[in-house]
Amino acid sequence: MSNVGTGPGPITPDGSSVDFYSLLRPGAEPDLVAQVTPPGGSVLELGAGVGRVTHALVERGFEVVAVDESAEMLARVRGVETVLGRVESLRLDRRFDTVMLASQLVNTVDDRSRRELLGSCARHVKSGGSVLIQWMPPEAHDRWHVGMGREDGDVTITMAAVEQVSPGIFHATMRYGHGEDTVWTQSFASKRLTDDELAADLTAEGLRLDRFLTEDRTWVVATTI
């Protein structure tokens, strides 16, 4: 299953709606970055989208470079250097205090792609710096069910479909609603990685799983070995 999205406006190759992500506000991400980054430090944000988090990081005084494969997403990012391209093949030849890989990109069902994503994190982080990864932990996959969701301002986010199609491989569709009748969907595949599997992939790319930053374990800090 390849990721796919529906709804008004441009949709990225991974099924994300540019207009939908423009409606969302930053959550805890800027605080989490501040916990692992020196004041005024450099941050490489991989899969930055429209800059939902980027802009908040700039307000906090961080020096951010925003990377995304979607030109339509990056066109909405303001006030920072943007790089159009895929994370896997990114080679900036410079290193950052913190590299952030959010949006559960690491839960890709393509094992080689996961290794390449983590390899990109490793070659862009300073020695002693932090790689901040947002993943979907195994116990969160186990709680997935149709109808679960949340509200974010005037946006509703609901899991419309979910199926474990083979051991540890999930196909899911999220429904995003806004106002009376604007609806987007995003269908994606997700691999239920165990802690050991994530740690092994990190180690293979020269990184070490250091700690979980949040109680729900969705944010992982890895460091250089």
Ligand SMILES: C[S@@+](CC[C@H](N)C(=O)[O-])C[C@H]1O[C@@H](n2cnc3c(N)ncnc32)[C@H](O)[C@@H]1O
């Ligand atoms: C779900 S959106 C979230 C954007 C942003 N991280 C946020 O939380 O607001 C995921 C973004 O990652 C980008 N993306 C997904 N896979 C990518 C890849 N392999 N390389 C570069 N960008 C990617 C998509 O184009 C999209 O803009």
